[in-house]
Amino acid sequence: MVLMLVSSFSRYVFSLSIVWADEFISIAFLWLAMLGCVIAMRRNEHLRLTVFLEKASPALRGYIQAFAIIMVAICLGALVSPSIEYAQEEWFITSPALGIPNTYRVAAIPVGISLMLLTVIGYAMRTVGLRQLVITSVLVAAAAGLLFLLEPLFHEITSLGLIIFLIGLVALCLAAGVPIAFCFGLGTIGFLTFSSYVPLMVVVSRMDEGMSSVILVSVPIFVMLGCILDATGMGKAIVDFLAALLGHVKAGMSYVLLGSLFIVSGISGSKVSDMATVAPALFPEMKRRGNKPKEMIALLGTGAAMADTVPPSIVLIVLGSVAGVSIAALFQAGFVVALVLLMVLLLLARWKARHEDVHNVKRAGLRQAVKLSVIAAPALLLPFLIRGAVGSGMATATEVSTIAVLYTLVVGQVLYGGIGVRKTYGMLVETASLSGTILLILGTASAMAWAITQSGVIQGLSTFLANLPGGWIAYMAVTIVVFLVLGCVLEGLPALLLLAPILFPIARNLGINEVHYAMVAVTAMNIGLMMPPIGVGFYVACRIGGEPPDEVMGAILPYLGALLLGLVIIALVPGISTFAL
Structure with a gap:
């Protein structure tokens, strides 16, 4: 680094x-x-x-x-x-x-x-x-x-x-x-x-x-960035600031939860880090206001799935490397796509909170809000620094990751209490461990994808998919179903690694913009990751929230339905993914 x-x-x-x-x-x-x-x-x-x-x-x-x-x-x-x-x-x-x-x-x-x-x-x-x-x-x-x-x-x-x-x-x-x-x-x-x-x-x-691949060097660096974010309390500063602004309105804490996930994901690049940062800061206050734990965890899980396209997303970096798509373009499109998914979740959260009683909720004073905004400002600046540097072409995704780590270390040391030597060592070990698991999956998935390609099955599958009745819309529908199912079973990322070399060339032949197709595939994969009873992300959210999966399973279904609605809109309107390019 x-x-x-x-x-x-x-x-x-x-x-x-x-x-x-x-x-x-x-x-x-x-x-x-x-x-x-x-x-x-x-x-x-x-x-x-x-x-x-x-x-x-x-x-x-x-x-x-x-x-x-x-x-x-x-x-x-x-x-x-x-x-x-x-x-x-x-x-x-x-x-x-x-x-x-x-x-x-x-x-x-x-x-x-x-x-x-x-x-x-x-x-x-x-x-x-x-x-x-x-x-x-x-x-x-x-x-x-x-x-x-x-x-x-x-x-x-x-x-x-x-x-x-x-x-x-x-x-x-x-x-x-x-x-x-x-x-x-x-x-x-x-x-x-x-x-x-x-x-x-x-x-x-x-x-x-x-x-x-040199592109993948950014994976351990963004993992390290997530560890620093959690250790310094920068993520909590963002949560506290949003709570002061929105906590007093109906569904206010749900807005804060989703908004925090949206912003924090742009710093850490990791769903697990996002949920682990936001949940401890918000859940106690949400429980005090009468929110049911199962609803909170359902919103936490689907919010993390929504935010996984917000740059810097490790998934987008890996997909860009495997499928040969511009990572800068994926970052630009991912931010807009996440906004669409955020809106459908916000609308559902507001509808669910229509009977919420907020008369006894005290609104944060102007002085407190200003104080929290000053504390959170350096942390809020980082997502825009990352997106601006990549989008303008000043730095690659790999280079901007090192800049983000340096910025977070300096700001965390000066303004947020710093990180001790023992905690730094622990973060380095955690970064090596998590990076190793991700990269080994990339390596063996690459070998398996090569073996599948050599078997000759891919040619037949490509011909079948390319000639589906219904053209590109039918192909998009098949893509969504495939990634929803495999996102559940394979923890998402391996599904992209195995199928990207197969599915992206077919999409190009059908005239589908590769960035648009990438957004649909990643979004479907993230939704599948949170789908019970198999989705790995669903169980991670339950573990972070401290509730049994059986209790949360029914509560998460409406939120998954909202994400699926957002996914259909993104799939049918290519301009959502491409207008910012």
Whole structure:
């Protein structure tokens, strides 16, 4: 982060480029990603689906956990040798500026995989009973033996291997609670091993390509930005200011909740960070005014889904990288799209609060409002700084992220109490862990997308989708349904990674503006993320709000309906996404 900031400053102020900076950043970035994966493995923080695991009986749960651990170990074990071979092959590729072999960079992959494997083995010995581990291992070995016997059939019928490995095995592992990144990895490894003659080194190569884009360097920096926002209290300052302005009117606290999510999301770029910042500051006062906890959590979850297109959005950065769409254009369009979704949620919140009694609510005095505005002003300035820098072309999404971090650190240190050394270390570890989980999903999803493309199914699917009756409107409808469903199951982002290379070229052929299509896909994915009973974001919102999901499930449906209405409007009116470009 420091080198990127220095490099940007040198280029814009002195017109002097540090020619070796990008290469060094690329090396450090891949090492950060892989060591972050190890930290996340040690802390058991890799993203996974736990809905089915939590519903299983305690006895069955032990065997499911043993299965998940074994499958992760198989995935990592299968990649150790190919990753070492890949690192050796890269010795013959030399970086232009630094003049060193690329092995110094890609060696992070075998090191990270090996350390994760050791961590998994240690975790299994601590948490799983020997009987469960042995029985599950025998069953997995028997299934593998059967697959080896059927290998000639898989080579003869490629579609059979596609269904069993890239659909069936991935779905089974997802249901068993295997981390999403390893589900994709296992599906790809199984398909290539039993249905093709392609060496597994290709998987490592595709992982490297999926994780190493310079654009993605902004992911850990924006994660760090969210941690700083939470630690300094800048987010709370914004919430307090909005509460002083709107808290006394009907649905006022709902307005404050949604407005806070809209503004804060433009700083942190993370839904979880947004919800964790806003909820503790607002929920006590909302409860005091008679708001039901389930309604508050429903509004929190759908508000976070609405705000995920507000820049700087990690999802938009990743999508721009994968689909080849201008990130600056996505940032400009995302702000307008989020405004449309904000309006439909505000209207619903006002209708629900039509009988709310606010006579006893004291309005904030002018002096207090001015004081809170002065405190919040530096924090309120940051979203506009980010959008202005990217939109004007002054800085890329990656460069502006470093500027935002520097600004937040300085402002937080001077005006908001600062951050201690211990908390700074904790934020760095948290950033590495979360970034590692995200980037590993990007890497294995890239490998899986390549395997699906090589299977030949994509050509048939593309032809089918391109010839749907109803033209671009029918294609948009299919896109919405697909991303709603996959957004529930795959935690959203992996669905974009898998489908963007497939769906975006078809959209272009049908004459759909790529920015408009991106906004529809991202919005549908975010809504799916909050849809019960599977949506991962729904359970995160319930956990932050401290209410059981069963209580919140009914309350969130009207808000999801409002978001779906907003999505239909965005899909049918391309100008909403494109007029600001």
